Amino acid sequence: MSTSLRHTRRDFLRFSGGLSASILAVACVTPGADTGTDDSAGEPAVEKEQILVWDQFGEDSVGVNEIVVKFNEAHPEYHVTREAQTNMRDILKTSLDAGAGPDVMYYDTGPGFAGVLARAGLLLPLDDAYEQYAWNERILPIARERASFDGVTYGIGNELEIVGTFYNERIFDEQGLAVPDTHDDFLAVCEALKAQDIIPMAWGNQNKWPAGHTFSVFSGNIAGKDNLAAAISGELAWNEPDFVESIQIPFVDMVDAGYYNTDINAVTYDDSNLLFYSGQAAMRLTGSWMVDGYTNPDNITDPVGFFFYPSIREKVIAPPAGLGSGYFVGRDAQSPEGAFAYLNFLFSDETIGDWLEGMAMIPPVRLNADDYSISDLLRFTIIEIQQNAESMGFNIDVLTPDNYNTMMFDGFQEVIGKVKTAQEQADDLEAAMQEAIERGTVMDITP
Amino acid sequence: MTAAAPVRRGQLSPRAKRKALAGWAFVVPALLIYAFFFVQPFFYSIYYSLTDWNGADPVKQFVGLGNYIKLAGDSLLWQALGHNLIWVIIGTVSPIAIGLLLGVLIWTGALGRVLFRTIYFLPVVLSEVVIAIIWNWIYHPLFGAVNQILRGIGLDHLARGWLGDPQTALLALLMTAIWSYYGFCFVIIMAGLQNVDISLVEAATIDGANGWQRFIHVIVPQLSHVLTMITAFTLIGGFNVFGIVFVMTQGGPGTATQVIATYTYRKAFQESQVGYGAALSMVMTLLSLATSYIFIRLRERQEQ
Numbered sequence: 138m139s140t141s142l143r144h145t146r147r148d149f150l151r152f153s154g155g156l157s158a159s160i161l162a163v164a165c166v167t168p169g170a171d172t173g174t175d176d177s178a179g180e181p182a183v184e185k186e187q188i189l190v191w192d193q194f195g196e197d198s199v200g201v202n203e204i205v206v207k208f209n210e211a212h213p214e215y216h217v218t219r220e221a222q223t224n225m226r227d228i229l230k231t232s233l234d235a236g237a238g239p240d241v242m243y244y245d246t247g248p249g250f251a252g253v254l255a256r257a258g259l260l261l262p263l264d265d266a267y268e269q270y271a272w273n274e275r276i277l278p279i280a281r282e283r284a285s286f287d288g289v290t291y292g293i294g295n296e297l298e299i300v301g302t303f304y305n306e307r308i309f310d311e312q313g314l315a316v317p318d319t320h321d322d323f324l325a326v327c328e329a330l331k332a333q334d335i336i337p338m339a340w341g342n343q344n345k346w347p348a349g350h351t352f353s354v355f356s357g358n359i360a361g362k363d364n365l366a367a368a369i370s371g372e373l374a375w376n377e378p379d380f381v382e383s384i385q386i387p388f389v390d391m392v393d394a395g396y397y398n399t400d401i402n403a404v405t406y407d408d409s410n411l412l413f414y415s416g417q418a419a420m421r422l423t424g425s426w427m428v429d430g431y432t433n434p435d436n437i438t439d440p441v442g443f444f445f446y447p448s449i450r451e452k453v454i455a456p457p458a459g460l461g462s463g464y465f466v467g468r469d470a471q472s473p474e475g476a477f478a479y480l481n482f483l484f485s486d487e488t489i490g491d492w493l494e495g496m497a498m499i500p501p502v503r504l505n506a507d508d509y510s511i512s513d514l515l516r517f518t519i520i521e522i523q524q525n526a527e528s529m530g531f532n533i534d535v536l537t538p539d540n541y542n543t544m545m546f547d548g549f550q551e552v553i554g555k556v557k558t559a560q561e562q563a564d565d566l567e568a569a570m571q572e573a574i575e576r577g578t579v580m581d582i583t584p
Numbered sequence: 585m586t587a588a589a590p591v592r593r594g595q596l597s598p599r600a601k602r603k604a605l606a607g608w609a610f611v612v613p614a615l616l617i618y619a620f621f622f623v624q625p626f627f628y629s630i631y632y633s634l635t636d637w638n639g640a641d642p643v644k645q646f647v648g649l650g651n652y653i654k655l656a657g658d659s660l661l662w663q664a665l666g667h668n669l670i671w672v673i674i675g676t677v678s679p680i681a682i683g684l685l686l687g688v689l690i691w692t693g694a695l696g697r698v699l700f701r702t703i704y705f706l707p708v709v710l711s712e713v714v715i716a717i718i719w720n721w722i723y724h725p726l727f728g729a730v731n732q733i734l735r736g737i738g739l740d741h742l743a744r745g746w747l748g749d750p751q752t753a754l755l756a757l758l759m760t761a762i763w764s765y766y767g768f769c770f771v772i773i774m775a776g777l778q779n780v781d782i783s784l785v786e787a788a789t790i791d792g793a794n795g796w797q798r799f800i801h802v803i804v805p806q807l808s809h810v811l812t813m814i815t816a817f818t819l820i821g822g823f824n825v826f827g828i829v830f831v832m833t834q835g836g837p838g839t840a841t842q843v844i845a846t847y848t849y850r851k852a853f854q855e856s857q858v859g860y861g862a863a864l865s866m867v868m869t870l871l872s873l874a875t876s877y878i879f880i881r882l883r884e885r886q887e888q
Contacts, residue, residue: 226853226854227853230639230640230856231639233640234639234640234642249855249856253638253639253640253641253856254640256640256641257638257640257641257642258642259640343747343748343833343836344834345834345836399725399745400725400726400744400745400748400749401745401748402745402747402748402749402836402837403723403724403725403744403745403746403747403748403749403837404725404726404745404748408724408726412726539854539855539856540855540857542854543850543854543855547835547836547838547839548838550836550837550838551750551837551838551839553837554748554749554750554837554838554840556750556837556838556840557838
């Protein structure tokens with residue numbers, strides 16, 4: 138007798154129903170991987186307050202993961218879960234608005250980013266927390282100022298950065314070159330390097346944003362700190378002659394003179410670093426976030442030095458300095474107290490070493506660089522920031538509205554590609570700023 | 585023995601009702617998912633397009649047709665639209681022509697049909713992001729294959745940063761898109777060729793038609809339904825193109841490769857103008873629908 142292998146629709150529905158019920162039943166009884174409770178040593182389970190943190194440091198960031206582990210050990214009443222997000226700008230607004238966002242987030246401090254969240258009421262004010270934890274005594278004022286909107290503080294800015302010129306000391310020694318004191322000296326150095334078939338400066342602008350730092354350097358040195366602050370605040374026009382010249386020199390004249398690698402708009406930021414690592418290029422105009430890469434012998438064995446871009450026409454230099462991103466607390470944070478405690482821990486004595494030694498990032502606190510085992514280049518950077526804080530300029534793109542930034546990034550590619558003149562780009566920047574003023578997204582950074 | 589209850593005309597028998605219910609049971613879940621993930625967001629997008637909203641603010645300021653009026657004067661939109669039109673024309677004609685040519689060549693008896701079909705179809709199984717990364721390397725200005733080959737054969741002057749030059753960036757992206765898509769056209773056309781009536785081809789041969797005449801007057805007309813379907817599909821894709829452009833150039837250099845979808849993303853997510861971005865997405869939807877509808881109607885009229 139043979140058994141029929143035919144199945145009726147009823148069999149199929151019965152099987153599907155049974156399978157669904159089984160899955161449901163299993164789902165109901167299977168415990169979660171991490172309940173966030175402490176039931177060690179037979180003690181009654183203690184429910185921990187959960188803190189979800191979103192940041193942009195990368196999944197495997199040893200330094201930040203170490204800080205999270207230390208916090209969870211030191212604060213048994215809380216449990217921080219860290220998630221690295223690569224597309225924070227796309228998902229954060231929606232997540233917070235839906236009440237499904239993180240408790241603590243590491244996000245851009247500009248008016249077009251954290252400013253939008255703050256004005257929409259999606260962030261918790263931190264003024265009371267600053268008092269409660271006496272952050273004003275420990276944390277630098279700039280970290281609070283950059284995370285304040287309409288007179289209310291919403292976060293703590295982090296990652297102190299400066300932008301300047303990194304150079305290959307071996308190449309400079311071999312070519313008999315000295316660190317330039319003036320813009321003309323700098324051009325002479327470029328000319329000498331070019332004559333030896335060495336790329337004077339590596340520059341990759343396919344990612345668009347690196348041009349923003351170049352513009353920050355030249356507008357700070359040509360227009361000056363106060364005028365730059367006024368322009369960022371919408372009080373001075375971006376098509377003033379000083380700003381036009383700040384576009385003309387690096388994006389037109391120095392390109393035409395052949396002081397960069399070819400195909401700037403097709404080379405990525407990482408590839409331009411490769412040109413510098415390999416010794417094909419002698420200099421890089423970029424930020425101190427690259428100190429870790431430039432002191433890593435796996436990348437480059439030549440010693441790397443640093444100088445601020447020199448004075449142009451004997452004007453006082455105002456090298457860009459600022460903050461990378463900042464920590465903020467969501468309006469719907471399940472445990473605001475826990476979130477504040479985490480922020481407090483992030484910039485405490487216990488963690489400064491993790492930022493400096495583990496990640497080569499400068500936290501926004503008063504510190505003595507000699508207390509830490511860090512590279513000479515990072516130590517130099519810290520000392521420069523501490524000694525010249527008052528005269529430093531600005532990283533434009535972290536302070537300007539988003540529509541201005543897109544005009545800046547697209548426009549500079551067009552200037553480099555000869556699609557647009559420096560004057561046209563300056564006019565477009567001013568038009569973008571006027572639009573931002575109308576939309577109320579401009580940050581006032583004037584004293 | 586009882587007589588079965590009479591079934592009135594227009595009324596379903598219990599068995600038919602059970603069948604209908606079972607049918608609904610299978611359709612409704614998919615319909616709900618479709619309504620939730622497609623219909624609802626579509627109507628929300630229409631609503632957002634009538635507001636000035638930054639994506640975060642609890643208040644969505646109603647501006648009526650303000651965003652659409654602003655669109656008319658937005659030079660970047662017109663530039664992006666121009667790029668989409670170039671994409672639609674070249675990006676539709678080229679892969680279909682290549683697919684058709686290869687399909688007919690192999691259909692007429694080339695050896696290793698399965699091997700060729702597999703090779704040509706391979707790019708289709710790769711994700712857009714993977715394709716974009718691969719072609720980024722191929723176009724790389726410092727060590728990309730294209731420039732290496734050009735330098736290797738003494739055409740150094742033609743080597744350039746293909747994706748960084750406003751003159752070549754859009755065409756370079758199109759080459760990538762064509763490479764990634766012609767395999768799909770090829771496979772569909774190959775399937776269509778299985779239904780071509782060989783006796784008509786043979787009759788045309790006996791009547792003295794040469795290869796080109798047989799191809800144009802006998803084979804292509806029998807593939808018209810397949811070609812219509814592929815063309816409509818490609819036209820819609822041409823207006824919606826996003827992944828390759830976003831990964832490879834982000835619309836750059838400058839705005840030289842900006843298309844409507846990347847411009848929409850930029851406005852909605854990078855500049856926090858969600859209302860305006862929604863209006864842009866509506867324009868994109870209307871263009872796709874209108875173009876496909878017109879094309880299909882024209883084809884139908886031709887057939888009649």
